[in-house]
Amino acid sequence: MIEVNNVNKTFRDKKILTDVSMSFVKGKTNLIIGASGTGKSVLLKCIVGLVKPETGTIKYDGRDFLTADSEVQKDIRREMGMLFQGGALFDFKTVHENVMFPLHMLSEMGKSEKMDRVAFCLQRVGLDKVGNLFPSQISGGMQKRVGIARAIVMNPQYLFCDEPNSGLDPQTAIKIDDLIQEITHEYNTTTVIVTHDMNSVVSIGEYIAFIYQGMKVWEGDKDNILQTESKPLQDFIFANKLIRDRKAMM
Amino acid sequence: MNSIGQYCLFIFSMFRQREKFRVYVGLVFDECILIGVDSVYVVAIVSTFIGAVSAIQTAYNLTSPLVPLSTVGNIVRDFTILENAPTFTCLVLAGKVGSSIAGGLGTMRITEQIDAIDVMGINSASYLVLPKLLAAMIVFPMLVIISGFLSIAGGYFATVYTGILTHYDFVTGLRDTFVVYNVFFALIKAVVFAFLIASISSYQGFFTKGGALEVGKSSTNAVTNSCIAILAADYIIAKLLL
Numbered sequence: 001m002i003e004v005n006n007v008n009k010t011f012r013d014k015k016i017l018t019d020v021s022m023s024f025v026k027g028k029t030n031l032i033i034g035a036s037g038t039g040k041s042v043l044l045k046c047i048v049g050l051v052k053p054e055t056g057t058i059k060y061d062g063r064d065f066l067t068a069d070s071e072v073q074k075d076i077r078r079e080m081g082m083l084f085q086g087g088a089l090f091d092f093k094t095v096h097e098n099v100m101f102p103l104h105m106l107s108e109m110g111k112s113e114k115m116d117r118v119a120f121c122l123q124r125v126g127l128d129k130v131g132n133l134f135p136s137q138i139s140g141g142m143q144k145r146v147g148i149a150r151a152i153v154m155n156p157q158y159l160f161c162d163e164p165n166s167g168l169d170p171q172t173a174i175k176i177d178d179l180i181q182e183i184t185h186e187y188n189t190t191t192v193i194v195t196h197d198m199n200s201v202v203s204i205g206e207y208i209a210f211i212y213q214g215m216k217v218w219e220g221d222k223d224n225i226l227q228t229e230s231k232p233l234q235d236f237i238f239a240n241k242l243i244r245d246r247k248a249m250m
Numbered sequence: 251m252n253s254i255g256q257y258c259l260f261i262f263s264m265f266r267q268r269e270k271f272r273v274y275v276g277l278v279f280d281e282c283i284l285i286g287v288d289s290v291y292v293v294a295i296v297s298t299f300i301g302a303v304s305a306i307q308t309a310y311n312l313t314s315p316l317v318p319l320s321t322v323g324n325i326v327r328d329f330t331i332l333e334n335a336p337t338f339t340c341l342v343l344a345g346k347v348g349s350s351i352a353g354g355l356g357t358m359r360i361t362e363q364i365d366a367i368d369v370m371g372i373n374s375a376s377y378l379v380l381p382k383l384l385a386a387m388i389v390f391p392m393l394v395i396i397s398g399f400l401s402i403a404g405g406y407f408a409t410v411y412t413g414i415l416t417h418y419d420f421v422t423g424l425r426d427t428f429v430v431y432n433v434f435f436a437l438i439k440a441v442v443f444a445f446l447i448a449s450i451s452s453y454q455g456f457f458t459k460g461g462a463l464e465v466g467k468s469s470t471n472a473v474t475n476s477c478i479a480i481l482a483a484d485y486i487i488a489k490l491l492l
Contacts (some may be wrong), residue, residue, distance in 0.1 A: 048369050049368075049369075050365050050368060050369065070267065073371075074267070074371045075371075076371075077369060077370060077371030078370070078371045080369055080370075080371075082366065082369045084362045084365065084366060085362070086361055086362060088361060088362040088363050088365065088366040089363070090358075090363055090366075091357075091361075091363075102370050104273075105269060105273065105370065105372055105377075106370065106371070106372070160369075
């Protein structure tokens with residue numbers, strides 16, 4: 001479980017996050033949703049330690065990440081896997097080398113064990129035939145899947161995904177969502193996904209926190225999000241006229 | 251002042267929480283090829299021509315019958331060892347290597363590749379920059395030695411094969427009052443300039459914010475700042491060591 005308590009973040013006198021608190025449950029796909037520029041990506045960066053909040057605590061299974069010494073922080077980081085918005089694959093390494101990278105740097109496994117693990121992870125995301133290609137030679141959807149393979153190669157306890165569907169066609173986006181949810185349940189990871197894609201929200205949102213103007217204004221799950229009374233959340237969900245009309249017919 | 255402070259912290263951060271030694275070995279070799287081997291061509295061209303031009307212009311200015319022609323060889327040698335090989339070569343490398351380092355790291359920063367390394371709990375500054383720094387400090391002195399030989403060779407061919415000097419004059423000038431310390435001085439300069447170019451360019455690239463435009467700006471800043479740092483360090487080293 002990841003617990004975020006009273007996190008505040010300001011950039012150049014502009015308040016980005018205000019007293020944000022939420023808990024992400026183990027074995028579930030936890031979604032942080034909100035419109036662009038509301039601070040959800042900053043919140044994710046605070047959670048993984050890429051941005052330091054001014055105040056607040058972030059606990060990984062009871063371990064305070066922000067105040068821990070560097071060795072404990074390093075240990076926690078090594079239990080994380082992260083899929084970045086653009087994939088963030090190393091463009092000077094092949095797909096195989098990209099997935100191998102965390103093992104090469106952090107694992108004590110033998111060479112053949114590492115090769116097996118990489119092959120397994122690539123097979124798990126359905127990309128066992130593109131290992132020798134460079135990221136620039138594969139599609140955006142494939143890059144996302146390689147990113148997922150790299151994120152899970154170390155058997156992470158915590159999986160973070162920043163806009164996993166951005167720039168993908170609807171069918172590929174659904175495949176990525178399903179893959180993330182399957183991995184979450186299969187490995188019992190605490191998965192946190194930042195998204196503004198309503199398809200993801202209604203299909204895999206087992207816990208959903210809605211961020212509006214840097215504050216958490218609603219939390220729930222995919223079964224009760226459409227019945228929300230929160231005005232900002234209603235505006236976010238029903239921005240599309242088609243969905244508004246469908247809601248009116250319900 | 252903020253930038254200088256941030257630069258110093260950046261340098262120190264490379265040495266904190268380093269990765270295993272074996273990780274760096276391969277990376278340093280790769281960087282030696284990128285920084286060193288790939289720069290031999292440009293260094294050779296620049297050094298040969300500057301050596302040739304310096305010899306012709308020195309001969310052109312030595313019109314007094316009281317000054318022996320061997321002085322040309324002497325001046326070409328000292329100019330090459332003291333200034334041309336270490337300083338001019340490193341200024342050229344600041345353009346080639348510096349922009350490449352800053353552009354590469356800048357692109358990695360804006361495409362979140364550096365963040366990906368940080369999230370894994372790997373010291374990204376140490377993993378990405380330290381090998382470049384070490385490789386530059388290994389290969390720059392080698393490039394300076396190559397540059398020195400080619401610069402003197404350029405001067406020799408430009409004067410001896412055009413009949414300005416005889417082989418005897420040029421070689422006599424080269425051997426006259428040769429000070430071995432000057433070679434060490436040139437190598438010290440090469441190591442210092444290598445550190446400055448690699449670290450300043452890495453700093454510029456590593457802290458790039460924004461998009462493609464900012465990557466270009468980082469590359470430009472890397473070259474500009476590296477050149478200024480080389481010239482300032484050149485003066486300081488000359489003042490201290492000569």
